[in-house]
Amino acid sequence: MIGWLKDILRTNAVAQAPARSAAAAQPMADTTRVRALPGETLAKQLALVIDLNVCVGCHACVTSCKQWNTSGSAGPLADENPYGADPTGTFFNRVQTYEAGSYPGTETIHFPKSCLHCEDPPCVPVCPTGASYKRKEDGIVLVDYDKCIGCKYCAWACPYGARELDEERQVMTKCTLCVDRIYDEHLPKEDRKPACVKACPTGARLFGDVKDPESEVSKAIRERGGYALMPEWGTQPANQYLPRRKTPAVKH
Amino acid sequence: MHPAFSILFFTTLAGSAQGLVVALALASLLGVPMAPGFLSKALLVALVLLLAGLGASFLHLGQKMRAWRAMLMWRTSWMSREVIILPAFIVLVGLWWLGERTGMAARFGAVVPVLAIIGSIVLWYCTAMIYACLRFIEEWAHPLTIVNFTLIGLASGLLLACALAALLGGGGDMIAANGTSALGLTIAAWVTRVVSLRRNAGIRHKSTLQSATGIQSPTLVQKSMGLSAGSFNTREFFHGASQAAVQNARLGFQLLAFAVPALLMVWGITSHDSWPWVLAVLVQAPGLIAERWVFFAQAKHPQNLYYQVVS
Numbered sequence: 001m002i003g004w005l006k007d008i009l010r011t012n013a014v015a016q017a018p019a020r021s022a023a024a025a026q027p028m029a030d031t032t033r034v035r036a037l038p039g040e041t042l043a044k045q046l047a048l049v050i051d052l053n054v055c056v057g058c059h060a061c062v063t064s065c066k067q068w069n070t071s072g073s074a075g076p077l078a079d080e081n082p083y084g085a086d087p088t089g090t091f092f093n094r095v096q097t098y099e100a101g102s103y104p105g106t107e108t109i110h111f112p113k114s115c116l117h118c119e120d121p122p123c124v125p126v127c128p129t130g131a132s133y134k135r136k137e138d139g140i141v142l143v144d145y146d147k148c149i150g151c152k153y154c155a156w157a158c159p160y161g162a163r164e165l166d167e168e169r170q171v172m173t174k175c176t177l178c179v180d181r182i183y184d185e186h187l188p189k190e191d192r193k194p195a196c197v198k199a200c201p202t203g204a205r206l207f208g209d210v211k212d213p214e215s216e217v218s219k220a221i222r223e224r225g226g227y228a229l230m231p232e233w234g235t236q237p238a239n240q241y242l243p244r245r246k247t248p249a250v251k252h
Numbered sequence: 253m254h255p256a257f258s259i260l261f262f263t264t265l266a267g268s269a270q271g272l273v274v275a276l277a278l279a280s281l282l283g284v285p286m287a288p289g290f291l292s293k294a295l296l297v298a299l300v301l302l303l304a305g306l307g308a309s310f311l312h313l314g315q316k317m318r319a320w321r322a323m324l325m326w327r328t329s330w331m332s333r334e335v336i337i338l339p340a341f342i343v344l345v346g347l348w349w350l351g352e353r354t355g356m357a358a359r360f361g362a363v364v365p366v367l368a369i370i371g372s373i374v375l376w377y378c379t380a381m382i383y384a385c386l387r388f389i390e391e392w393a394h395p396l397t398i399v400n401f402t403l404i405g406l407a408s409g410l411l412l413a414c415a416l417a418a419l420l421g422g423g424g425d426m427i428a429a430n431g432t433s434a435l436g437l438t439i440a441a442w443v444t445r446v447v448s449l450r451r452n453a454g455i456r457h458k459s460t461l462q463s464a465t466g467i468q469s470p471t472l473v474q475k476s477m478g479l480s481a482g483s484f485n486t487r488e489f490f491h492g493a494s495q496a497a498v499q500n501a502r503l504g505f506q507l508l509a510f511a512v513p514a515l516l517m518v519w520g521i522t523s524h525d526s527w528p529w530v531l532a533v534l535v536q537a538p539g540l541i542a543e544r545w546v547f548f549a550q551a552k553h554p555q556n557l558y559y560q561v562v563s
Contacts, residue, residue: 052467099474129325153329
């Protein structure tokens with residue numbers, strides 16, 4: 001059957017019988033069966049927890065993210081004019097720097113920023129094609145690059161600016177939590193983590209299931225005051241941030 | 253937000269065409285006498301505008317060949333709904349035009365004009381909801397967005413109907429029927445647009461740098477946005493024009509889209525000349541584009557909080 005006709009039939013079939021999407025146990029390319037329904041509560045939600053107390057702003061997570069994701073099956077992430085005066089390119093992860101307080105009591109905070117894999121992602125329902133979706137099995141928000149029409153509406157609908165249009169492929173791209181890595185059984189178990197997490201020299205990036213109360217990420221959020229960005233919009237970001245901590249001075 | 257000309261042209265062209273179709277539908281329902289062949293010629297103008305708008309909307313897409321996929325998610329996406337209603341509306345106007353050309357339209361009586369009015373209103377609603385449903389773009393997330401898209405479309409469409417009636421000759425009754433409503437709607441659209449301009453200028457945004465980063469310090473500044481040059485985030489969400497340019501555009505669109513056309517309409521109604529109507533359309537066209545430009549430029553996306561300082 002013709003591909004597009006298949007897509008139409010599948011979209012309708014899933015919408016009429018949502019119960020059937022329970023068959024989505026294994027990760028697969030067929031996005032119509034693995035997508036979470038709007039407002040659905042998932043049993044598992046993979047996420048990053050970022051410790052602002054130890055991030056030193058080295059950008060290792062940025063470069064390792066770019067390296068892994070530009071080398072994958074989805075095709076390279078665009079780099080336009082890389083050696084020119086005005087270079088630009090697609091990145092899934094950025095490290096920003098903020099300064100709090102007034103001199104001399106200032107504090108420098110390095111702030112890594114990528115898709116937060118919201119539990120109620122506003123970017124997903126606005127997508128007219130269904131290319132953007134949230135995976136039922138682990139809560140990762142993904143874009144099906146073969147279905148995206150590059151209308152940029154999802155980027156407008158993300159308050160965090162987490163999505164970037166790839167100027168060469170003309171499709172929307174975003175952090176995949178290295179979905180092509182974390183389940184890869186050809187990799188040693190300790191490597192089945194997002195590239196940014198593996199690269200961080202200070203251990204500022206934790207990865208795990210925030211729905212599992214005993215996971216490393218859940219404990220960190222609980223014990224160290226993890227918080228979500230822009231809570232005012234009710235997007236319930238899965239990724240959370242650990243605040244800077246005061247360390248008491250010790251006299252020896 | 254960065255105003256994309258594809259969207260500015262699409263929303264203004266389609267909006268005017270919808271208004272024109274409403275004017276023609278009301279005129280045929282109310283039995284306003286029209287010159288022979290006027291209705292089919294005016295419908296053809298609406299069709300051309302709609303197709304030009306559709307073409308402009310395609311220019312916005314990165315992957316044009318996949319555009320049909322945008323019809324699939326009508327359950328959740330206003331954009332998908334618009335993508336379904338727009339071609340349906342174009343087909344309806346096309347059939348009406350064919351019906352007028354072949355003389356078959358009379359057989360269907362009021363059905364086609366009534367459907368055309370409903371289609372226009374639904375399409376305005378879908379187009380405006382694309383913007384109004386984005387809750388954190390607070391300049392857009394308001395019923396005034398829907399009111400303005402509808403009123404500006406109606407006003408420009410009714411004016412276009414009067415201008416076409418004046419141009420094609422023998423349109424005295426059409427102008428008499430539509431002229432005052434066109435004037436009234438233009439003034440109403442001006443009023444509601446100014447109300448939204450004022451509201452938007454006074455918004456205290458819910459998101460702050462503190463809520464965006466979770467760093468609770470009253471003095472917090474960005475020192476680096478993590479890149480040394482531009483990115484999608486710095487291109488798509490900033491208009492890049494100076495404050496003065498935005499101010500000029502605000503003033504300019506109020507003059508070109510509302511004030512001057514309203515004066516010309518008064519002239520047209522009182523003098524029974526044709527040319528003020530045609531001139532009003534020509535003056536209004538760039539004003540409508542400027543109005544949509546300001547609609548985008550005035551919207552402050554919360555992601556901009558993360559992209560304040562290059563380096």
